[in-house]
Amino acid sequence: MSCVIPLSVGDEIERHLVAEHPRESCGLLVGRDQPGVRWIAYAVPADNQDEEPGKRYEISPEAFLDVEKHARSRSLDVVGFYHSHPDGVPAPSARDAATAWPHYTYLIVGVARGGSVRMAAWRLGDDGFTAETIRWSDVALGPRVFQTRDGKRT
Numbered sequence: 001m002s003c004v005i006p007l008s009v010g011d012e013i014e015r016h017l018v019a020e021h022p023r024e025s026c027g028l029l030v031g032r033d034q035p036g037v038r039w040i041a042y043a044v045p046a047d048n049q050d051e052e053p054g055k056r057y058e059i060s061p062e063a064f065l066d067v068e069k070h071a072r073s074r075s076l077d078v079v080g081f082y083h084s085h086p087d088g089v090p091a092p093s094a095r096d097a098a099t100a101w102p103h104y105t106y107l108i109v110g111v112a113r114g115g116s117v118r119m120a121a122w123r124l125g126d127d128g129f130t131a132e133t134i135r136w137s138d139v140a141l142g143p144r145v146f147q148t149r150d151g152k153r154t
Contacts, residue, residue: 002133003080003105003121005040010119010136013107016045017084018115024048026057028064029080029105030071038079038105038132056095057083080105080121087112090120092129100124105132
């Protein structure tokens with residue numbers, strides 16, 4: 001399985017996660033599936049609701065439902081999540097494995113001090129996480145406007 005991400009979306013995710021360093025930050029990936037490939041249309045930053053945001057992330061059910069509703073109104077779906085591993089590697093942690101849902105893409109971003117990043121995509125299956133190939137595209141899948149519950153537009 002591969003995951004196609006527009007360069008502009010990758011840049012947005014990188015800016016978000018670098019700005020939040022050293023907190024673990026997160027968001028949702030919206031797109032659609034076709035045979036053998038997952039297309040990411042856009043990403044929506046989410047507030048990290050975990051009690052220890054320096055170590056873990058949690059996206060509120062309300063944020064998930066808001067993004068899902070917006071995506072479906074555009075014939076898209078929430079297809080995954082992204083989050084940072086501050087000063088860590090872009091691979092699933094034990095906590096990630098314990099809380100992940102099958103089917104979704106998990107874009108994990110290792111963010112180092114100074115802003116350098118490494119990204120890797122993963123999907124949970126019956127035998128644990130499997131790496132997804134990231135294919136970068138210079139074509140965005142269309143414009144989008146999203147307003148969160150707190151009034152932020154993305």
